[in-house]
Amino acid sequence: MNYLEDFIKNFYMHLGINNPIQLKTEDIAHKLNIGLFNWNEPSQALFLNGHPYIFLNCHTPHNFQWQDFCHELGHILWHAGDQMRLPTSFVEYQEFKANNSLFMPLCQLLCLMNWIYQRYMMKP
Template sequence: MSYSTYTEDFIEGLYTKLGIFLPQQLDLNVIAHKLGIFVYYWENPSQVLFLGAQAYIFLNQELSPKQLWQDFCHELCHVLFHSGSQEKMPYSWIEYQEWKANNFMLQACVPAFMLKKVNFPESEDKSIQLIQELFNVEWDFAHKRLEQYKNNKYLHELDSKKVKMF
């Protein structure tokens, strides 16, 4: 039996609906365009702005392409799931939204349904490098996503009594 989280299912459904099935199709400009989100680059930290029903993602222009992709996915979570200005929210609610956005970012940048199709090398370092190259993310990000993926896979397989990491 295969298990997945709500976020994994949501991302797979979203990307499938957008016609995105492969890592090389993960492009922030294409995704933003297909979702009707305007993306701008500026000197300030990345953030989202809503004007009426229109969402705008502002990305820090000083970031590398990998960091831009990661920031875009973080901000995309705010567009899809959050509303209102954080300036008026209790700090605990802001922390919760940021935690959710960081988790979403990990999974949107490196979707589980795509990871399932990857033939991982025996070495963890080589697996991290492969994720980094396939999904255009930084080393630390790829390492964190691999650990998250392995832990989820381990827990699901442990649940069904079939413990095997790769």
């Protein structure tokens, strides 16, 4: 596994997630003490008084909301600073890095494969 895959695996393990049924934005946000809200504006993450919040666009289809959640979670986990005040090149870097968070949904597949293997392939 590479660094990102190890991070994702350890991240899910830390949250007690070991099967795809547990991959819910509300549950993950709650476990990480992140305020999660739907609104009519583009999705974004921010810190207010040191507390993280993720705002998801309520008009985005559910599967794309998951992608937006992962992207914004990447900002919460790895970034600091107000992008409105950062140099453009650094904002681009942060966006590229947050897009790596989109690999988190791919980990659903790994969880699912592991769950199927444990449930149906291993003999008791």
